[in-house]
Amino acid sequence: MGMDLRRTLAWFRRDLRVGDNRMLEAATRAERAWPVFVVDPDLIAEHDAAVGRRAWFDANMRALDTTLRESGSALTVLHGRPEDVLPTFAAAVGADRVVAGADEDPAAIARDARVATRVDLHLVHDQRIASPEIVRSADDRPYTVFSPFRRALERHLAEAADDPFATADPDLARLARASDMSSADTLPADAAESTRAPFDLPPSGEAAAADRLRAFLRSGLAAYAGDRDRPDVDGTSRISPYLRVGALGIRACWRAATNAAERARERGDAALLRGADAWRGELAWREFFAHVMAANPRVARESFRTEFDAMSWEGGRDADAMLEAWEQGRTGYPFVDAGMRQLVATGWMHNRARLVTASFLVKHLGIDWRTGERVFAKHLLDADVQQNNGNWQWVAGVGTDAAPYFRIFNPSLQAKRFDPDGAYIRAWVPELAAVPDGRVHEPWKAEGPPSGYPSPIVDHAAARERALARYGAVRRERV
Ligand SMILES: Cc1cc2nc3c(=O)[nH]c(=O)nc-3n(C[C@H](O)[C@H](O)[C@H](O)COP(=O)(O)OP(=O)(O)OC[C@H]3O[C@@H](n4cnc5c(N)ncnc54)[C@H](O)[C@@H]3O)c2cc1C
CATH class of the missing domain: 1.25.40.80 (Serine Threonine Protein Phosphatase 5, Tetratricopeptide repeat)
Known part of the structure; x- marks a missing residue:
């Protein structure tokens, strides 16, 4: 692979690694390449990411910097809109091209379109x-x-x-460092202010x-x-x-x-x-x-099966209170509450619990799947528009290959089947620690229900009927 005589910025976004990285491989074919990361206030605001999620990105950015330093380079962190800070930095180091990994998040596509009007942006598919x-x-x-x-x-x-x-190893010898250029907008990664998570993150890097x-x-x-x-x-x-x-x-x-x-x-x-x-x-x-x-970029905003966007979802103060109870893990359904508490406390939730908590919000509480998608996106360390959206649409029965709308998970049966001893429930809902085995999935049936734990905020059978009616109304309108 021949050397490329142009000088390049290697713009890291969601590919924070040195090994097996096609973006870096392409960038280091240049005579010289400067690894950069942009902290973009607009993107942070758009994603409404909780502090744990931002800290996870931050920790992995620092781990990347450490790895880059082992080969004599370092990550330069730019603060501001990429369309402003990238051209300025490129001019300062004499680079005339930016190489980055393609990102199909609709917000990222819009950002890249703006950047491409200001610099020669070359996108490499690796996601x-x-x-x-x-x-x-x-x-x-x-x-x-x-x-x-x-x-x-x-x-x-x-x-x-x-x-x-097949990937070739990036030619790390071509990576430059720009740490001597520090200013308020241009900092070496180790000098940038760090974001601390309110919980222990997995080891980064x-x-x-x-x-x-x-x-x-x-x-x-x-x-x-x-x-x-x-x-x-x-x-x-x-x-x-x-x-x-x-x-x-x-x-x-x-x-x-x-x-x-x-x-x-x-x-x-x-x-x-x-x-x-x-x-x-x-x-x-x-x-x-x-x-x-x-x-179908439109699915970021609307149901793949658009007919379901005619659905009348619950709104107003009662729905807000229900939503809050759901996010806080206080619905009175132990498996749902365990899942939501695991999410908020760790930034990760088991897939089975994601299915049941999401279904509960949409089907039992009648709240728009997009609202749930936003809550997940705020907390999940793995929050990804494509995966989060695709799965929420699947659960809500409005997506491409969706579960049929009339399949409504019974949260108690799901709990008995997938958490038979209640170990998951007890790990995340300490109020239920002392409830006998046979009642931990449905504590309202216990003699003397546990104190400090709410009774169910909706009745399963009634909620199920309401969901069938809500979906049925949309289906009927179509025939
Ligand atoms: C409502 C809902 C929202 C979700 N939001 C996200 C999200 O924002 N980001 C995300 O990465 N995953 C999401 N998932 C999918 C899945 O729950 C997680 O990928 C999985 O739990 C991650 O844990 P793991 O790495 O141990 O998975 P494993 O079971 O070890 O699977 C390995 C990998 O396969 C992929 N994968 C697994 N299940 C799915 C799935 N259902 N859909 C797509 N990919 C999958 C993931 O990349 C995962 O890391 C969501 C699922 C649901 C039901």
Whole structure:
């Protein structure tokens, strides 16, 4: 790969790693490249991110800086609108091009369009396993159903003429440092003010992310197919926060799952094969929702099935009070409350609990799925517009490949099935610690209900009827 004589800024955004990074590989083909990160006040405001989420980004940005320093470079942090600060910094170091990883978050697309009017911006795709132009249906349209999408994706990856996973190592010797240029708008990462999380964050940085992935492959993958639905078991990889900031790349995960499946086949290890296949299926869901939003950016605001936007959701003071009880984990449904408290206390929630809490907000409380999506986005370390939106639409029954609208989770049955001993509930709802086993999923049935824990804010059977009527009204209007 020949050297490129232009001077370049390597603009890190959600790819905070040095290894296996196509953006950095492209940037370091230049004669000289300056690694930069932009703290953009508009983007922070737009995302309304809780402090834990901002601290997670901050911690991973600092870990990246530490890694860059090991090769004699350093991350320069620019404060301001990227369209203002990037051209100024580029001019100061004599760079005439900015290389960045493509980001399909609609807010990021708008930002990049503004930046591109001011600098020569070169975007490199590295967020997804395959580009949307490649994975298309037989009649050349983007997929809207998961299973055929997954089959097409796997076929594409198996048949691709060029190895879709191949990356060259970035030429780190070409990375420059700009720490001698410090001013209020230009700071070395170690001098920038740090954001502290109100709780313990996972270990940050690409080495920690790689450790996490390795540990899961070694001790979690073989049992994943059965354990993945159990929030009382530490049975999933917990890599989502790393994927969000790019401390870990998606291609590395897919490749690891594929290699594990091959090993399992060779050894005739049926459990490992099932686990690897199930896990790769989840990575394919991530890919699917990214493709859906890339092909239909409107879904960031409206239901994929627009007819459901005629739905009359609950509003006003009562709905606000219900929403607050939900966010605080005080609905009186222990499994829902455990999930929401885990979210606010740690910035992560188990997938089964995400399903049940989201369904409860939309179906039991009759609150617009977009409101729930915003609450999740505020707290989740892995908050990602494509994944969060795709999953909320799925749960609400308004999306591409959605669950049928009349499937309404019963929060008590879900709890009994997926947290049979109530260990997850007791871990997050201490008021229920002393409730006997048989009653922990439905404490209102206990003799002498626990003090300090609310009774259910809605009755399940009545809420179910209201939800069916609400959805039914929209369906009837269409016929
Ligand atoms: C209402 C709702 C909102 C969600 N919001 C987000 C979000 O903002 N960001 C996010 O990354 N995930 C989101 N998810 C998906 C899923 O819950 C998390 O990805 C998963 O719990 C992360 O934990 P893990 O890394 O241990 O997952 P594992 O079970 O180990 O799965 C590995 C990876 O596969 C992908 N994955 C797993 N499940 C899904 C799924 N249902 N959809 C898409 N990708 C998936 C993730 O990248 C995950 O890290 C949401 C799910 C629901 C139901």
